[in-house]
Amino acid sequence: ETGVTQSPTHLIKTRGQQVTLRCSSQSGHNTVSWYQQALGQGPQFIFQYYREEENGRGNFPPRFSGLQFPNYSSELNVNALELDDSALYLCASRDWAGGAGYNSPLHFGNGTRLTVT
Amino acid sequence: GQQLNQSPQSMFIQEGEDVSMNCTSSSIFNTWLWYKQDPGEGPVLLIALYKAGELTSNGRLTAQFGITRKDSFLNISASIPSDVGIYFCAGRRVLGSGSRLTFGEGTQLTVNP
Numbered sequence: 001e002t003g004v005t006q007s008p009t010h011l012i013k014t015r016g017q018q019v020t021l022r023c024s025s026q027s028g029h030n031t032v033s034w035y036q037q038a039l040g041q042g043p044q045f046i047f048q049y050y051r052e053e054e055n056g057r058g059n060f061p062p063r064f065s066g067l068q069f070p071n072y073s074s075e076l077n078v079n080a081l082e083l084d085d086s087a088l089y090l091c092a093s094r095d096w097a098g099g100a101g102y103n104s105p106l107h108f109g110n111g112t113r114l115t116v117t
Numbered sequence: 118g119q120q121l122n123q124s125p126q127s128m129f130i131q132e133g134e135d136v137s138m139n140c141t142s143s144s145i146f147n148t149w150l151w152y153k154q155d156p157g158e159g160p161v162l163l164i165a166l167y168k169a170g171e172l173t174s175n176g177r178l179t180a181q182f183g184i185t186r187k188d189s190f191l192n193i194s195a196s197i198p199s200d201v202g203i204y205f206c207a208g209r210r211v212l213g214s215g216s217r218l219t220f221g222e223g224t225q226l227t228v229n230p
Binding site: 035 | 120121150152157160161162165205217218220222
């Protein structure tokens with residue numbers, strides 16, 4: 001168990017709706033990343049937050065947005081849901097601190113399975 | 118988005134056999150990582166490689182960071198039924214004060230008892 005918890009585990013939404021997914025990072029981890037994993041594919045990087053600011057973004061439109069809170073918990077918000085947004089959304093945290101930061105490993109949660117109908 | 122080329126896509130083997138899978142890229146990565154994902158769970162880190170040419174073992178698992186920094190392989194020796202799952206390679210570059218992972222498409226491993 002990595003200590004990264006995500007909620008909810010499953011969610012069904014209708015096209016056009018908005019959704020908020022939540023992540024509680026492992027204690028002491030100050031960097032959180034979000035990934036989208038479509039069925040049968042590897043995870044795709046959405047964005048990363050460090051010290052409550054977005055710090056790196058993948059090839060995802062602006063309707064994907066996020067927040068990181070002072071306690072290092074995080075949210076992923078998706079507006080105007082599309083059918084292709086159906087996927088497993090993974091949160092990952094790491095401790096970016098000093099010289100160990102580049103090599104600190106990512107710890108993934110078990111994800112939120114989002115289905116858009 | 119950019120993907121790593123991971124092969125094979127799937128493998129069906131007998132318990133006790135050795136397994137080898139690899140990952141290639143047209144770009145250089147500073148770190149190579151291998152993850153395993155079981156159904157309903159997130160990826161779990163198996164091995165991390167930080168230097169070109171590095172060979173690292175974790176129990177029955179051995180992985181190498183290619184000299185060109187564009188490839189990596191993972192070997193599993195004497196497979197057992199609990200090795201079943203999807204194995205992903207991932208490459209990491211450094212991006213500002215953080216980093217992001219680029220994943221391969223995965224290798225589905227089935228082990229027959």
